[in-house]
Amino acid sequence: MSQVDRNRHAPQLSPPPPDQRLTGSIIVVALVSAVSGLLYGYDTGIISGALLQIGDDFAIGHVWEQVIAASILVGAVIGALTCSRLAERRGRHGTLLLIGIVFVAGTVAASLSPDPVTLSASRLVLGFAVGGATQTAPVYVAELAPTAYRGRLVLFFQIAIGVGIVIATVVGAAQMIHWRIAIGLAALPAAVMFALMLRLPESPRWLAREGHADRAREALARVRHPDGDLTAELDEIQDNVRAEKEADTRGWSGLRAAWVRPALLVGCGLAIFTQLSGIEMIVYYTPTILTDNGFSDSTALRVSVALGLTYLIAQLVGLAVIDRVGRRRLTLLTLPFSALALLVLGWFFVTGNDGKSMVPWIVATLVAFMAFTAGGIQLMGWLTGSEIYPLATRAAGAAAQSASLWGTNVLITLTLLSTMRTIGTGQTFWMYALFNILAFVFLYRRMPELTGHSLERIEEHLAGGRFRPADFAAR
Numbered sequence: 001m002s003q004v005d006r007n008r009h010a011p012q013l014s015p016p017p018p019d020q021r022l023t024g025s026i027i028v029v030a031l032v033s034a035v036s037g038l039l040y041g042y043d044t045g046i047i048s049g050a051l052l053q054i055g056d057d058f059a060i061g062h063v064w065e066q067v068i069a070a071s072i073l074v075g076a077v078i079g080a081l082t083c084s085r086l087a088e089r090r091g092r093h094g095t096l097l098l099i100g101i102v103f104v105a106g107t108v109a110a111s112l113s114p115d116p117v118t119l120s121a122s123r124l125v126l127g128f129a130v131g132g133a134t135q136t137a138p139v140y141v142a143e144l145a146p147t148a149y150r151g152r153l154v155l156f157f158q159i160a161i162g163v164g165i166v167i168a169t170v171v172g173a174a175q176m177i178h179w180r181i182a183i184g185l186a187a188l189p190a191a192v193m194f195a196l197m198l199r200l201p202e203s204p205r206w207l208a209r210e211g212h213a214d215r216a217r218e219a220l221a222r223v224r225h226p227d228g229d230l231t232a233e234l235d236e237i238q239d240n241v242r243a244e245k246e247a248d249t250r251g252w253s254g255l256r257a258a259w260v261r262p263a264l265l266v267g268c269g270l271a272i273f274t275q276l277s278g279i280e281m282i283v284y285y286t287p288t289i290l291t292d293n294g295f296s297d298s299t300a301l302r303v304s305v306a307l308g309l310t311y312l313i314a315q316l317v318g319l320a321v322i323d324r325v326g327r328r329r330l331t332l333l334t335l336p337f338s339a340l341a342l343l344v345l346g347w348f349f350v351t352g353n354d355g356k357s358m359v360p361w362i363v364a365t366l367v368a369f370m371a372f373t374a375g376g377i378q379l380m381g382w383l384t385g386s387e388i389y390p391l392a393t394r395a396a397g398a399a400a401q402s403a404s405l406w407g408t409n410v411l412i413t414l415t416l417l418s419t420m421r422t423i424g425t426g427q428t429f430w431m432y433a434l435f436n437i438l439a440f441v442f443l444y445r446r447m448p449e450l451t452g453h454s455l456e457r458i459e460e461h462l463a464g465g466r467f468r469p470a471d472f473a474a475r
Helices: 003-009 024-058 062-090 092-111 116-144 147-174 179-184 187-197 204-209 213-223 230-247 261-276 279-292 297-325 327-350 356-374 377-385 391-423 425-446 455-463
Strands: none
Touching (some): 024 062, 062 116, 261 425, 279 356, 297 356, 327 377, 327 425, 377 391
16 A cells, blocks of 8 residues: 555544633643642652751651641641632632632741741641642632543642652752751742732633623633634533532532432542552651661652652653543552552561662662552542532532541651551551552442543433442443
8 A cells, every 4th residue: 555545544633622622721720730739749848858957956856757747737637628618609719819828928937937836837827728729729720621631731730749749859858958948948839829820710610600600601711712612511511500509419518418429438538548558658758767777868868859750750651641541540550569569668677678788679669669659549639539529519529538638648647657666667568558459449449430521421420320430431
């Protein structure tokens, strides 16, 4: 066959319809979400290296170190729950503006703290912004994004967390920047986030639910291609809004409805297992764990940088493939390898194979764990919270999911070092390996494949009592 014939018979890829194309405004929306994710990653990750300096400056022990690390997480629980109500009453846009202000205030206060009590309180305030952002930003992006790009755009938030962690670990490993300056640097991107939000519209789905149909059309028009037909999408949104009102499921009370519970179970269960996977143990305490087991400070901090880079690269790979591979499939493919890596890590420490000669193997196993976890289950926590719940309960559902995630994170952060001292480092790794196995079983049985389904279509499945994995198998 000639080249001409081959070209004639080759499949022709048609461009996406105008209403499914990316626009400059949608990119800015994703950028705002990314900045909030970067702040989350940086503000939580910077404490890993900073604790080595803070411990010396304030002459504190492991108990205070756990309190300082966990205070931002307690604030995140409060922020997630509070901002869900604000997002319902005042809109997603106004809530994100407030979060930007709190980010700046909390960052400045933490950087100027004269003692561990003030530092913990300041990080509590900062945590309010972190929790509010993790609850509000993904929902905001999901409600503005075209269906074809929703997964990737929402995951800009998750990718930015990795960028923030990498920056934080590099700053910490340099050991040349004082911890006060390192913490205070986050005020700049927080101000950028606030400035960008001033240019963006409110969520059209929230506006439609509040009865502002004309404003909903205007908001949607600002983020869609000029040649796109908004009527079909707006009709689908309005039908969804009417169905929600007839079903009488709104806000937090709506989460108690029998038909919403499957989404709540999957969402909160997934959120809890993202933390029980062991990711925060590695992000927060790798330098402390390694130095406590005989590693030098410089080696421990360099390992943190390697893990931060691995986190980011794995998330970028996940971002590239998630809408083709699928949320459920990607999670189930990676979880067994995460569990295996933790089992091997535990074996190193339990059997005494944790000396200098084994450093390359320990680091390689840590990197492998980070790659499979960051490129798998860690992608799903915030993404599913933005798309799994009905419109009228979406903010409340995302808040419940965020609170579950942050609450689990608080418990882990407050108890991890003490747990290691009680049962041993290797045994602690084995405990988290078991959590990964339990996560696989739970998600295999409960988590449907949401990839390729519009928010309204997901809600139809939920309302019809068809929310098991098999119900989404055939599209």
